Amino acid sequence: MTPLQACLLISALLFAIGFAGAVTRRHAILVLIGIELMLNAANLNLIAFWRFGPHPEALTGFIFVLFSMAMAGAEAAVGLALIIAIYRHKKTSNLDEVKELKG
Amino acid sequence: MPPFFIITGIVTLLGAAFAMSLRNLVHCALAMAVAFSGIAALYLQLDAQFVGFAEILVYVGAIAILIVFAILLTRSGEAPEKSVLTSGWMAGIAVSAMVFTMLGWAVLNSSAIPKETPPAPVATVKNVGDALMTKFVLPLEIIGLVLTAAMIGAVIIALKEDSQKSKSEDGGQQ
Amino acid sequence: MLGEQIIKGMAVTARNFFGSYVSKERLTTVQYPEEHLAQKENTRQFPFLVYDGDNWEKGLRCVACQICEKECPPKCIYIVKSKDKKPDYKGQPQIYPLTFDIDISVCMSCQICVEVCPFESIKMDTKFELSTDDRFGGLLLTKDKLAKPNSYYQEMHPHDAAESDAVIAAEKAKAEAKAKATAEAKIKAETEAKAKAAAVAATAPIAAPAPTTQPPAAK
């Protein structure tokens, strides 16, 4: 197994774990954590391909990861603000109980 | 394959698995911080130090803390008595297992994977800065805009409804 | 301007900081085991027993009347009376304490024992460094440790000691006067008796030889 394949396998497993968590857990914050894990799996992929790819000096994957981190920060901020707003409104952050559009 | 790489990978995956499976949400958040630290260590071993430290700064220093705050603000610090899983969790696990098998199969059998390891690239802060200020200057600006928008949006969403509105709501309830 | 008051405050503390190195008046702390503050005259710590003269066993004023033992609120005094009697400072035969213990781990320095003592025998000491590593025996003061000479008391509390000495002197004087009075009365009675006897003797044919030696002895 080459190092690249090892990285990709780790990232695939990380993605699967994050996905399983996001799909199976009830709590909204845990879904968010799962999404963060999936994003990180993608970032790991990008870094691995930058490192072992043909043109590392172009820094494409590297910069992509930086931007993706900034996006993750924005996403987390907005997501958590939404969760808090929903909690304030419905007194729950359990996703099964937040399925009605009627407020 | 250096052993340290494998250890970090295992720590990362264990952290992620615990983050997704523990009952207590605060434990989940802390396990997530472990997973992120592991990913940062992986980045360091892939010669991407800048990204590694940015990962710790952003994920462990900011997002983990943010999530912990959200957990405490939504009063979910205690482990729930009810089931923590959704009704269709079996299907979810099955789908994610399928995703992993497919990805793993593709990774192991792909012909596009280069066989030899290239020498470590240099990604000094200066190079990154130059790239950000020349080639990627437009994405950088857009990211700045997105972050500002996200910040304002988050503040507006999380802000309490103004007192007049809540007063009328109270009146309505009575 | 923001920060102005902060700088003023910092200046004050800096003045204190450096001032404490130059001026001794700023540092009010007394470095205790090495330095001692002069004690006030009214300092009182724990009781002790006063004795007169040089021999503490002979000169002890205490007569084991046990009033202090009864009055002591925390009951820290323990007295055993003697069976025999010894002459006190007045020369009267008195009971004396065989045992006189004060447990100063119990004593609360209330000074009631001093107030009630009719013999000016128990007084308050100013010694306070009484810590010991033996918390049972070391804090139980026995008679020999409690006994201190009157000169010590006079030095420690001159005013009180003078008062107490005056009381004792008055008592003594009273007792002497009484003794004298009784002696005089005795002598008078004797002389009267003798005079009577002499008168009787004068009338009688035999004269007594004794009355010639009597006057100097009476003086």
Next chain:
Amino acid sequence: MFDKFDQIFVTALHWLVSFLPEGLRPFVSALICIAFVMSVFPGVFALTTVLERKILGRIQNRYGPNRVGIPFTKIRLCGFGQFIPDGIKSLTKEDIVPRAADKVVHFLAPVVMLVPVLLAYAVLPFGKHMTITDYDAGLLFFFAVGGAVEVSVFMAGWSSRNKYSLLGAMRAIAQMVSYEIPLILSAVTVVMVVGSLNLSEIVKHQNNYTFGIAHWHVFTPWGLVGFILFFIASLAESNRTPFDLPEAESEIIAGYFTEYSGFKFALFFLGEYLGMFAIIGLGITLFLGGWTSPVSFLTWIPSYLWFLSKLMTIVFVFIWIRGTLPRLRMDQLMNFAWKFMLPLALINILVAGIWHYMAADWPRWLVCSAIIFGAYAILGRGLMQNQNFGKRIYRYAE
């Protein structure tokens, strides 16, 4: 001669390592460096605990500890032996864990606190050629590991299951997050002017002399403001008075380490002080010329001594401030961070840019000073005017 004395530690390290086989050398030299940090800075910590009590005592016209010296002798060393019994006491005390506490997290919190703090020393230049890892993005590394301290604070506060602990932890995190922004922004000015995140590079940039006076960043308008901002923010980051709300004894007992005792408490205490030294060390490196001497005729004094003396001077000022200022209220704390320090730091970045691009002559001094002074006056006035002395309105988290 003086140069040899300056490099004595570096030469000693090379000499020690030279006996080993080639493959072991990096590993062993790293171990020696770790041992160096683990012995020197806890030593400075021990000294500081006594010094702090002595200085506070003097400020309040007391002596402070002056008894304990070398055991079994009459030598008192002005009380500087005090840390030995203190240490023995805190290390041998019973370790009490609340029954309701989350045992694992409660146990891990002090460790998680100490690890990033010690890691931060890896990039600090203690002297000439005395940086453990001369890493390209050292400043980023420093701030990254500094951010991990917040997690440990939360772990300690939450796992104790004590409302005081939790309140203290929440206060500490809110304070650290708020003050990290002016901290980083004030450091950004230096990065802009030097053009490097490498701390050795930053020191080298300040190691020039005109008329015998060093080119420290603090001697420029933007550097002065940056240093003051950094100083205040580092006071807040290390939870020192007047920003010691997280452990306000009179309100919430001891904050997030209320439920800690014995060895774990000692670890927290150590971690807090080591964090303070690290952040002071960074401030020295960024603004006060690191290990360089302020005047050219004193360059013969060994560089590590300069670093240490600067460190102790700033520690003294920290203690002095602790002896002077009362604790802030939470809203004052937040107002100060967001309404005064953040705008001033942003303006300072602008000033640093102007400074960088204007010709090195007197007009740039004038322009930069004018901008900074104006901003300071306006922001300061705004902060004072917004003070609300009326009845407080409480808002609770729901």
